[in-house]
Amino acid sequence: MEKVFVVGVDIGGQTSKIGVVDARGEVLAQNAIRTDTYGEDSEAYIAALAEGIQACVAQSGHSMEEIRGIGVGAPNANYYTGIIEFAPNIAWAAHHSVPLGKHLSKALGGIPVSLTNDANAAAAGEMAYGAARGMKHFIMITLGTGVGSGIVIDGKVVYGHDGLAGELGHTCVVRNNGRTCGCGKTGCLEAYCSATGIARTATEWLSATDEPSLLRELDSISSKDIYDAAKQGDALALRLFEYTGALLGQSFADFVAFSSPEAIVLFGGLARAKEFLYEPMKKAMEENLLKIWKGKIKIVFSQLKESDAAILGASGLAWEL
Amino acid sequence: MEKVFVVGVDIGGQTSKIGVVDARGEVLAQNAIRTDTYGEDSEAYIAALAEGIQACVAQSGHSMEEIRGIGVGAPNANYYTGIIEFAPNIAWAAHHSVPLGKHLSKALGGIPVSLTNDANAAAAGEMAYGAARGMKHFIMITLGTGVGSGIVIDGKVVYGHDGLAGELGHTCVVRNNGRTCGCGKTGCLEAYCSATGIARTATEWLSATDEPSLLRELDSISSKDIYDAAKQGDALALRLFEYTGALLGQSFADFVAFSSPEAIVLFGGLARAKEFLYEPMKKAMEENLLKIWKGKIKIVFSQLKESDAAILGASGLAWEL
Numbered sequence: 001m002e003k004v005f006v007v008g009v010d011i012g013g014q015t016s017k018i019g020v021v022d023a024r025g026e027v028l029a030q031n032a033i034r035t036d037t038y039g040e041d042s043e044a045y046i047a048a049l050a051e052g053i054q055a056c057v058a059q060s061g062h063s064m065e066e067i068r069g070i071g072v073g074a075p076n077a078n079y080y081t082g083i084i085e086f087a088p089n090i091a092w093a094a095h096h097s098v099p100l101g102k103h104l105s106k107a108l109g110g111i112p113v114s115l116t117n118d119a120n121a122a123a124a125g126e127m128a129y130g131a132a133r134g135m136k137h138f139i140m141i142t143l144g145t146g147v148g149s150g151i152v153i154d155g156k157v158v159y160g161h162d163g164l165a166g167e168l169g170h171t172c173v174v175r176n177n178g179r180t181c182g183c184g185k186t187g188c189l190e191a192y193c194s195a196t197g198i199a200r201t202a203t204e205w206l207s208a209t210d211e212p213s214l215l216r217e218l219d220s221i222s223s224k225d226i227y228d229a230a231k232q233g234d235a236l237a238l239r240l241f242e243y244t245g246a247l248l249g250q251s252f253a254d255f256v257a258f259s260s261p262e263a264i265v266l267f268g269g270l271a272r273a274k275e276f277l278y279e280p281m282k283k284a285m286e287e288n289l290l291k292i293w294k295g296k297i298k299i300v301f302s303q304l305k306e307s308d309a310a311i312l313g314a315s316g317l318a319w320e321l
Numbered sequence: 322m323e324k325v326f327v328v329g330v331d332i333g334g335q336t337s338k339i340g341v342v343d344a345r346g347e348v349l350a351q352n353a354i355r356t357d358t359y360g361e362d363s364e365a366y367i368a369a370l371a372e373g374i375q376a377c378v379a380q381s382g383h384s385m386e387e388i389r390g391i392g393v394g395a396p397n398a399n400y401y402t403g404i405i406e407f408a409p410n411i412a413w414a415a416h417h418s419v420p421l422g423k424h425l426s427k428a429l430g431g432i433p434v435s436l437t438n439d440a441n442a443a444a445a446g447e448m449a450y451g452a453a454r455g456m457k458h459f460i461m462i463t464l465g466t467g468v469g470s471g472i473v474i475d476g477k478v479v480y481g482h483d484g485l486a487g488e489l490g491h492t493c494v495v496r497n498n499g500r501t502c503g504c505g506k507t508g509c510l511e512a513y514c515s516a517t518g519i520a521r522t523a524t525e526w527l528s529a530t531d532e533p534s535l536l537r538e539l540d541s542i543s544s545k546d547i548y549d550a551a552k553q554g555d556a557l558a559l560r561l562f563e564y565t566g567a568l569l570g571q572s573f574a575d576f577v578a579f580s581s582p583e584a585i586v587l588f589g590g591l592a593r594a595k596e597f598l599y600e601p602m603k604k605a606m607e608e609n610l611l612k613i614w615k616g617k618i619k620i621v622f623s624q625l626k627e628s629d630a631a632i633l634g635a636s637g638l639a640w641e642l
Binding site for chain 2: 136137151153154156158159160161162163164165166167168170171172173174175176183184185250253254255257258259260261262288290291292293296
């Protein structure tokens with residue numbers, strides 16, 4: 001039987017989402033299981049996941065024989081080994097190496113399984129169905145709680161020597177006296193340009209001056225609050241996006257010098273503030289590009305429906321199987 | 322006849338060096354023609370180059386039928402198009418696009434010709450015969466008059482969307498008030514860590530203080546002068562290497578976050594100061610690496626004989642043909 005469908009699995013700390021997807025990126029059926037009710041018992045989780053996948057495929061009206069492969073996006077997942085290791089938010093993988101790829105494949109009669117982290121999965125998804133369709137060279141940047149990245153060269157996601165390539169959120173954007181990042185280093189892009197990073201900047205700026213701002217009334221500030229304030233014309237909120245966008249653009253110029261991509265593709269909660277981020281981002285990137293690239297590198301935004309994006313991303317991996 | 326030899330051509334501003342090379346990196350015969358005696362007549366140059374190659378092959382005791390292909394390293398050379406364009410130091414390519422790959426191949430009966438810039442050629446050479454033999458993922462950094470780079474992922478040199486990838490010398494290492502680089506941008510790695518960059522730092526430091534130094538006696542300072550002074554224990558010269566090495570190491574950590582290579586491979590005049598650069602470079606890189614990479618990334622030095630390196634590098638390209 002022709003294998004024209006794939007399954008995408010997005011493993012989050014609480015829920016694991018499952019979807020059956022066709023070549024156009026249509027999600028034919030969806031399912032979900034809990035991630036967090038198996039304690040440290042990874043085998044029980046994998047058995048439940050296999051069942052969930054079979055149920056989802058049945059629900060789509062197709063059979064397992066029509067499934068080309070399963071793509072899994074998960075934190076701390078290694079593409080080469082199919083192992084999830086030391087993922088702090090998943091009890092059954094927090095203290096062990098879990099060979100999820102191998103065991104899931106076995107539980108499903110040997111079907112190929114491919115694993116990688118969320119940002120690489122997002123890159124695969126954009127390439128298969130989204131903003132990067134037809135592109136052979138692009139860099140995916142996910143602006144969420146953290147800053148993730150997936151690099152595509154010659155139509156393939158770059159995994160590097162050890163399967164862990166593409167940690168652009170932890171390149172340095174502020175060299176001297178940079179903020180401490182969650183990773184322990186200082187000055188990382190993630191410490192400034194993630195949803196939490198822009199909120200940190202807001203808190204710093206508010207305490208440094210008396211400038212009036214809608215943000216002063218809040219007990220704690222989220223990137224969504226900053227977006228809402230900017231929408232209402234709040235000057236400080238607008239400057240927060242200018243500053244954050246400029247740092248992103250400066251970093252993008254360095255990324256371009258590495259792999260000379262056709263485009264930078266943005267996804268994630270903070271990328272929703274497109275209207276405020278795009279101009280400062282583009283301007284700073286252009287100012288910092290070598291002449292050979294000026295005016296030639298696109299900055300584009302994800303075209304995947306947000307509710308389906310994680311499943312689509314993971315499923316995108318499976319087309320390479 | 323089995324095609325077990327390749328030809329390497331290194332096009333410099335004054336001289337073009339030619340060599341016939343075997344699979345072990347042995348240079349069997351060498352030849353050279355002038356680059357600068359053809360004015361703007363690229364056709365005359367290419368005809369002379371074809372003759373020079375034929376003479377060199379004859380001199381090696383082999384025939385053109387045994388040559389698998391020709392690899393050419395040249396400034397501003399585009400791998401995808403085989404074109405040299407707007408190379409400021411080469412009269413016949415300073416104002417035009419010269420399709421050297423196509424024309425040279427035609428002049429030699431259709432033999433495959435591959436063109437790229439010097440740093441990518443160096444990477445190909447290290448992979449074929451040198452310090453990167455057997456490596457699938459590494460980053461070549463050339464520390465000469467400028468700072469060049471060649472990135473290898475999955476055993477292939479990365480050319481990017483337009484053939485121009487790998488300009489790591491023009492990533493930013495000093496964000497605020499950085500020095501102006503030859504490229505027109507500010508704060509580039511090349512402006513600090515090339516042979517000319519370290520000499521600029523020396524001049525700046527000497528004029529900022531009265532600290533005694535052997536370098537004060539000189540009219541103009543070269544990286545070689547700084548090396549000689551460091552050898553004699555000159556404190557300022559030693560600190561120059563510490564500073565330059567630290568900037569390199571910081572940048573290397575960011576490069577690792579991109580492609581997760583097995584090693585950084587160094588070549589070029591300034592890399593000869595290995596004894597002074599290695600420790601500060603390694604220390605700064607380790608301090609700026611994510612935990613997953615600490616202690617795992619090698620910094621190694623070119624193993625190609627310096628007089629042959631350019632020819633070997635260019636010839637390395639031809640094995641992929």
